[in-house]
Amino acid sequence: MSIAPSRLRHCLAALTLAACLAAPTTVNAASSPSAHRPLSPAAACALPGKSGWTDEGHDTDRVQFQPTTGTRRVLTLFVDFPDAQATGSTDAYAAQLAPAADWMRTASYGRTRLALTSLHRWVRMPAASDSYGFERGLTFEAHEKYLRDAITAADPYADFSRYDMVYVVPAKAASAISFSPTYLYDPTTSGVTADGTRIKWAVTFGQDLWRWGPKVAAHETGHTFGLPDLYSFTGPTHQYVGGWDVMGNIAGPAPQYLGWHSWKLGWTRDDQVTCLAAPGRRTVRLTPVERRHGTKIAVLRTGETTAYVAESRRAEGNDRDACSVGVLIYKVDSAGPTGEGPVRVMNGNPAATPPTGCTGLDMAAYTPGQTFTDPDGGVRIDVLAGDGTGDVVRIEWPPRRPGD
Known part of the structure; x- marks a missing residue:
């Protein structure tokens, strides 16, 4: 939990963030001149922060927050x-x-x-x-x-x-x-x-x-470092990410920082990120976020401050007690305030009966043959394969119609 200074709290309450922390101008990648290219440089999927405090944006103020490496x-x-x-x-x-x-x-x-x-x-x-x-x-x-x-x-x-x-x-x-x-x-x-x-x-x-x-x-x-709380300040405490990141449930079974956070903090390089910031389709081999090398996340940007992320998770390292393994899919909103669900995990197994020590959301990882879709956002993510080395996913925006 981080406590905002009074001046910043007042600005947050009034939603006059320009008077508190000026956010740099960000171009919406989906409407940029390069939007016709299906595979974009990672920077096109970096989202701007809008809360004026700890959030999921990549433009964290490194005067207010300390260096991350x-x-x-x-x-x-x-x-x-x-x-x-x-x-x-x-x-x-x-x-x-x-x-x-x-x-x-x-x-x-x-x-x-x-x-x-x-x-x-x-x-x-x-x-x-x-x-x-x-x-x-x-x-x-x-x-x-x-x-x-x-x-x-x-x-x-x-x-x-x-x-x-x-x-x-x-x-x-x-x-x-x-x-x-x-x-x-x-x-x-x-x-x-x-x-x-x-x-x-x-x-x-x-x-x-x-x-x-x-x-x-x-x-x-x-x-x-500038990371927000992923647990909920109101309602069920762990309704958004369960135990998938230490910024959520500290005692969760898979507390390794999300791949998105690893990228935001500079631990994952841009060349380890696959970005789809315009209509297109891409098949990606992901290596588990618990390991250092390989492609860590596939990002499908859906708006100025929103994106879907897919990453591979395995029961090893800091995640050795993970309740499920496979592809974790979640939605990021860099305008979402801390404690109000700026990251929300999509549950690939809502009917699963969690074992002792696990919650329903801890069982969320998708496995080969499963598909996530967001019809409103025009998003589709297919898990095509998975083995000891990681997972293969296909990301699409918008999804192709049968016969296309």
């Missing part, structure tokens, strides 16, 4: 409170987070590395744990105060100029610090500084760290 230097602070004092060492807390580095390296094909450094001492916060307002609806200002208190208390013992990002982990006794929001700085304010450095990105962990482990770090750090 290379080594990200992270300092972990351990804090306790006058009313919730820690007992024992910080070692178990550091060990709980440590696997996040391997998880991120695997997810990014080695292109992003979290260099985790722990300040192994308990830092006492100046106020009681229940005074910081950690509940749903936590304001940006209250969250920033919590971070500022932690940074100020730790400043005598750490040089913050050496790090890109800060993790703050509370003592187990601090039950009032229940969940783990992400801090993204507001460039219009003085913010939080230490050692001459502006603290731009931080994750303040809660007690959910002990339920979900290092995948909480993968989810929240994803927000610092």
Whole structure:
């Protein structure tokens, strides 16, 4: 969960995004001069962000959000409170987070590395744990105060100029610090500084760290890269993507970032993307997103901010507990706000009975012989074959009529 600064929240509510974050002008590929070509360069399927915050657009503001490749230097602070004092060492807390580095390296094909450094001492916060307002609806200002208190208390013992990002982990006794929001700085304010450095990105962990482990770090750090929440803020929590991406169900069985996210973050190259941004037909061999090489996604752009994506998924790597394997098909809307379904998985097996630990949407992968169609959007995706190396799909827009 990321909390928008007040200025941006007000702009979002008023839908006056131009006053908040100016979005670059984007040409609709379907109406461009090159629209007659059935196979387009990948850039023609990159969608513009429209929410002014974390979203599925490819034009993420890299001032507001941190770089997505290379080594990200992270300092972990351990804090306790006058009313919730820690007992024992910080070692178990550091060990709980440590696997996040391997998880991120695997997810990014080695292109992003979290260099985790722990300040192994308990830092006492100046106020009681229940005074910081950690509940749903936590304001940006209250969250920033919590971070500022932690940074100020730790400043005598750490040089913050050496790090890109800060993790703050509370003592187990601090039950009032229940969940783990992400801090993204507001460039219009003085913010939080230490050692001459502006603290731009931080994750303040809660007690959910002990339920979900290092995948909480993968989810929240994803927000610092510009990724939105894929779970639902209203209605059934996991109605949109189930457990197919750690930005959705953190505890899901197949939490590897979607191929679309991998492309947005620069982990998947443009030459690993097949793009159909105009009427046409294309057959594509996809290699699983859990593996580094090969074509990762086939994208069928349907509008200025919408597209369908097909990718191959296998039960390996971060997805070793996947409930179904095959071709995952989903719709992306880069104008969709975080928490309101900017990605929606198409369920290829709605009648399946999920085994223990799986949900209906976790069974969504399409297998050879199955077809997805969207008559309204004029889209058809056929799964033609699949084996240990991946899957073959045919994407069409619009679908051909019998006899064509």
